[in-house]
Amino acid sequence: MQWQLCIRLIVISLIGCLTLPTQAATRTYTLYITAGSLTVNGNGGATLSAWGYTQVAGTPTFPGPTLTANEGDSVTITVINNHNINHNFKIQGVTTDTTAIAPGANRVYSFTASTAGTYLYYDTLNNNINREMGLYGMLWVGPADGSAKAWTNGPAYSFQRLWVVGDMDKPRWNDVAGSGGSVSTSVYKPNYFIFNGKGGFDAMNDTATTIDGGVGQTALVRIINGGQFSYSLHFHGNHIQVLTLNGVRQTSPYKQLDVINIPPLGTADVLYPLNQLGEYVMHVHTAQMETANGVYLNGTVTMIHMH
């Protein structure tokens, strides 16, 4: 009896050590909003007028800078509008303030990162035009201890990939809004499908986008859709396991799918177990979305390398 109690005490203290909360950090970000351009390279590609965020005043990046925090961290984001029209800033499921920030003004957003997961930040103003022009990006929140798990005591991963997908209608939206014109938003026929700020030809070779690792590893893929079209993503090589979908944490055992549909403003966390050698594709299964202005595979496509 005493012996058992002893063991129990040792186990309890061990667990105590392992789960000892790490010190909550303070995360401070500054995002500048400016006009710039996004270039899709390769056949079918083009340079599109775009509006985006940067962390130091200057040329915006697409998608917006990735924001990260662990559960419990205090996050402060200052958004500075260096553009010539109103903007705002909302993190879906995290912040609610949608007050407009006038040209030249700034606004501060503070919150405590409360739930591990993947979030979309974006500009909600101007009838989707501000978002379509490129004003969106990802916030991901890890467990409090910063471990490589989807959430505290959740599924573990070997490495993660952040996928931000979106779309742009160059002739009817970007060309018009970029030159100060008025977009007729009832028509939207996107001819560019942007994957981590790139066309498919680049996304297939971008090591920050491709799933690349050894057999036996597991990738956590965080996906957000800043576009206005649904993305029906099809994985070759293996099925994924769906951990969260549109902010809803799933329970184990997780659904195993080879296609996941991410609606506009949708989010997902999926595991891709690297289970066999080879080279595979991951692509949207929707006709024109695989193209850049009709040029095949310069759309929403990337590669999976298992070695």
Add this chain to the structure above:
Amino acid sequence: MNTSSIIRSAVVSLLTLITMTVFSVANAATINLTKCVASMNKTMSDGASVNFWVFGSGGMSCSGGTLPAAAIEVGVGDTLNLTLSVMMAPMEPTPYNGHTIHLHGADVSTSEDGVPDTGASVMGDTYTWTPTAAMAGSYMYHCHVHTVKHLEMGMYGPIIIRPKDASGNFLNQITSNTATAFDYVQNYVFSTVDPAYHTATGDSTVFADYNPKYFLISGNEGKTTSAPAVTLAAAVNKKVALRLIGIHSVNSTFQIKDSSGAAKSFTVYVQDGRAWPTAQSMTSLDISPGQRFDVIFTTPSTSGTWYPQITYKKLRDNAAYATAYGKVTF
């Protein structure tokens, strides 16, 4: 069908039978099929003719091509050797000449995956897959060359992985779980057609904008309940399984409604060839491009007609394009 093609199919069936008998080990069959590609003109409901490329059977000459292609049924543990012959096949000019077969959802190795961009031959090959028990459910085979056009052209068909009993016969169940037993089963293959994609070739700007005009279930329009795309004569108090296979290029929602328009419940057991951890009953199911669901519903105790139906919706805002209807009588 002419005499020579009848003889040819008889010979092919005999050869298949011999192959299956010779190579079957412990009730695991080897299924050798040869597919080819044929051009087919189809007259649509508005009288317009649309050219399709469809999978048929045979190597030297191509027969039996349909939209969608004939379903391939494979038992759990069986080995499928699916050969594609591109002799005489209609083709695009380079760089999108030739065709492949991709076993969509099969997670086969790179050499069997049929993707030209990862090294697949576009001039014919054999694709091999041995599905396991956990993989029972619905899949597709489709061409993976210039898919923005070749899928649209009609190069797709269902693959159904079926559980088997101890003697090697197919079980009338979706999976080895007896809760998935059915009395009737039918494939619902969902696809959409933009005629402009059928005439354009290469890296045309036509492929930058998708404007579907025809909305199909299993190759037919089924625009009204009185002219359904597919029909099934079932009986009362029976279980009907539907294999819902999405190869369309837009959003969609599947429902089953009775003759007064009330939505009826059905149960999803399998998605993308993997059993859901918990089966779920519902009256509405969104199906996106590439997804498959295996569902079962029970017919009521009094005779009547239900209409399984799919509403195709826009990728931007889910606004409806059109609804296509099937029909089940009991």
